[in-house]
Amino acid sequence: MATRRTFLKLGVAAGLAPALAPSIASAQGAGRVVVVGGGFGGATAARTLKALEPRLAVTLVEPNATYTACPFSNNVLANLRSIDRQQFGYDGVTKAGVTVAQRSATAIDASAKSVTLSDGSTLAYDRLVLSPGIDFDWNAIPGYGEAAAQIMPHAWKAGAQTVLLRQQLQSMDDGGVVVIAAPANPYRCPPGPYERASLIAYWLKIWKPKSKLLILDSKDAFSKQRLFQNAWAQLYPGMIDWVPLSKGGKVTSVDPSTLTLVTDFGRHKAAVANVIPPQKAGAIAHQAGVADRTGWCPVEPVAFESTLQPGIHVLGDAAIMGAMPKSAFAANAQAKVCAAAIVDLLAGRKPQDPILINTCYSLVAADYGISVAGVYRPDKGVLADVPGAGGVSPLEVVGGFRGQEALYASSWFRTITAEVYG
Template sequence: MATRRHFLKLTAAAGLAPAVVSAQGKARVVVIGGGFGGATAARTVKALQPALDVTLVEPNPVYTSCPFSNSVLADLREIGQQQFRYDGIKGSGVTVAETSATAVDADAKTVTLADGNKLSYDRLVMSPGIDFNWGAIPGYDEAAAQKMPHAWKAGAQTVLLRRQLQAMDDGGLVVMSAPANPFRCPPGPYERASLIAYWLAIWKPKSKLLLLDSKDAFSKQRLFQNGWAELYPGMIEWVPLSQGGKVTSVDPATLTLTTEFATHKASVANVIPPQRAGAIAAQAGVADRTGWCPVEPVAFESTLQPGIHVLGDAAIMGGMPKSAFAANAQAKVCAAALVKLLAGEKPQDPIVINTCYSLLAADYGISIAGVYRPDKGQLTDVPGAGGVSPLVAVGGLRGQEALYASSWFRTITAETFG
């Protein structure tokens, strides 16, 4: 409703009939954030309606993918294989502004950039990813992340954690801390624990991994725990919230993590801190008190600021998890809806799929899938659909899913970055 009303107000104010190309020029779509959500949204809008003026705002010339970055920790991939440039997006007719967005004015419909320019938009797409709640764990701030890497934004942090693992003596203790829900990539901490164990089992087999968790249940839990028992018996110890898993403070100088029950001295510490939507979301007024961004389930338009659509990890997408696949799928739905809205038409109710693979070893993959549609104002699981890999694998299924995972990565990065 807000969408329609707002659109009519916009076109009335401009004295225009609903049309993509106005007398004043092309309708403008600005996209903030060049990850799986934003880059896909920018490309798809331009592909669906070449007459639109599409600008992608992204300060980094190279994107480093979080999916498959746990494989970098396990020496299965190099960090360079995680990296993608924006040349394909530029080549598709999207203007890339290589700077960051410093302010959004939802009333004036402008985005202020760090290079001093200001962009006007008819529709804004925000896909800002996550930022960390520094200080939510006392002792864990940006400086501490240089000693106890989060590696939850892939790149230098991933390389730092890998280097620390490689420098560790055999027999060392790797301590991980996983946050409460919601956070980026729900199965990610457990895939990471698996792949670190995979690497330790080869190179430092006397070592152990302690996974301190701020929750009592996690994604694909039985598949992970069965896999750990099968592949790495005795190596991974998971401590749930109810058994003192919540980390209450850390000391980066001594690599200690303190819980309600105990203090753990780590050889290598990986703290995945609590998160919220990327900082620009709060500035734009699209984040609520949870730190995340509520949206309607058809075009993913903010319920707080009309004319701004929010995608991916930053958004509250009902039952959909915060995954790269989800961000890419949401971006394509949003792009099609935006083109409709800018043409004065009503977007159709979408169906959105999520698929997410996790590796427990180089040749051992598991998956979760879900199908979602709008229901009672939010994206909701289609009953009877979705679920995880079977607990008992027959016919080489785990190996097959590991192959599907790597094929998926090649496909989605090609679709997103060209």
């Protein structure tokens, strides 16, 4: 417990104290919070704010009428699921008392505390939450721009891109090579490219068994690596070839007209090419001045307030969250902590030091799940792993362990989407 008290003191010393002065909002007993981005982070934050403090005026700014979830979208590629089961509307968010503005946020003025929307209107706020997700760095891979993504889909924002990649897989001749280009860290969903490779292999093995899958990777290690590689050897022997950075895995350019991916070590002709490019925080974060040179958004680890712009909190994939990975589970957990902290700050109270959990399941086959979990708390100004906790599924298991984790994965998806959108 001595360490806990130390953290509390550190939290005060780290610059939270100025935010503790009672604001005008607290004098009125409520306040105005604008949340930008209706994904797992933003929608959770909006609902939790309203649940914890019903007197708050909470507006969620999201241009799309439906959200298409990325978790489980690899199942869509393997024809285990239809895309409409990934899609969620905002009726539940509205019924929870949140005002949903179906617009884009086009500009943020941090000093005036206002958000400009695509229709020219403005929203004033006492606290702003940005949960903009990712944008792609279209300059990172020569030849790979937005037009090329219609030929070599990224499918890293679920929706039309997911459906396009599935169509390409289904129309491919048996015996072709599917190439997945995986980015360097950090990026959305660290185990995602390898779950994708697994589930595409699962589908190929049934429908196009002479086909192969090549992963060209810009890094030398990846999340749940031994679990994935052991499962590939067991379930899909000889089908998946992973080329790490040190063996020429980094894709240096692409030629969409010939479906060719170029590395320093050679050229790879694909039947289907899935290029997952490097990423950065969504555009509005850059416009607001909360992103740094890395392209991501530094935040303090208690209320996730930007260290660059006071009064703006950043959540989910766009934020630099220390040891926490960029996942839907993490965004949801961060949003609940952030919402509670904002309620405290608006009321002139000091937010408590949080503990957060992340759990990420990956499917290696329809009935074969693996997981990674972690527990996090503020330490020296960042979210750090709680020592001794967390880790991945065991390498050796007995009985129905992998099947049980696959069931937990689908149960998690139903629960979290009910909590956020139901």
